[in-house]
Amino acid sequence: MRFFIDTAKIEDIRTAADQGLIDGVTTNPTLLSREGGDWRDRAKEILEVVKGPVSLEVVAEDAAGMILQAHDLKKMGDNVVVKIPMTPEGLKAVKTLSSEGIDTNVTLIFSPLQALLAAKAGGTYVSPFIGRLDAIAENGMSLVEDIRTIFDNYGFTAKILVASVRHPMHVLEAALIGADVATVPFAVLQQFVHHPLTDKGLASFLGDWKKLTGGKW
Numbered sequence: 001m002r003f004f005i006d007t008a009k010i011e012d013i014r015t016a017a018d019q020g021l022i023d024g025v026t027t028n029p030t031l032l033s034r035e036g037g038d039w040r041d042r043a044k045e046i047l048e049v050v051k052g053p054v055s056l057e058v059v060a061e062d063a064a065g066m067i068l069q070a071h072d073l074k075k076m077g078d079n080v081v082v083k084i085p086m087t088p089e090g091l092k093a094v095k096t097l098s099s100e101g102i103d104t105n106v107t108l109i110f111s112p113l114q115a116l117l118a119a120k121a122g123g124t125y126v127s128p129f130i131g132r133l134d135a136i137a138e139n140g141m142s143l144v145e146d147i148r149t150i151f152d153n154y155g156f157t158a159k160i161l162v163a164s165v166r167h168p169m170h171v172l173e174a175a176l177i178g179a180d181v182a183t184v185p186f187a188v189l190q191q192f193v194h195h196p197l198t199d200k201g202l203a204s205f206l207g208d209w210k211k212l213t214g215g216k217w
């Protein structure tokens, strides 16, 4: 399973990249606006740090506008993945971009049939938003399961990119289902780096080393 980091915060992206934790990045207008400043500078900085797929989102609402913005975004780097919303116009844009060989990430997916349409249109990634479904008492993880089944039934190669992740259990369950990628906020990534038994075990090893050598190498 690949991990992307779901943020536009450059310090967190650098830290996670240095830890070898991430294969790519997802951003959206909200995440970029949280960081402020010029979004293009921010996007360029991210693309300098991460060589894997970096999702940048269009904001036009018609297919022609989305395609223009997609071409603009692609000029920033070969690893740009164009994020397109799951709308009728979005599907048109995905179809055209896919025929041009441009990678897309179809975002804001909340039903298995939306995922099926996104895959049929030629989306490279489809992003089910599981945390937002859980928040309205719908089961986000069943959505991932359904999408996995549909894609396997028909041999769709679109990658399932689990989004709107809230905690490590979301990542574990998505991995058990066989989702291809999880995009994870920095804080959640750090949560599953740690385990209390690791910390306890290390403290005891270091204590014993000190007894043996006084702490010298």
Ligand code: E4P
Binding pocket: 006, 026, 027, 028, 107, 127, 129, 131, 132, 163, 164, 165, 183
């Ligand atoms: C995915 O690409 C999105 O950026 C994302 O995960 C947004 O989810 P959230 O706003 O519910 O956290």
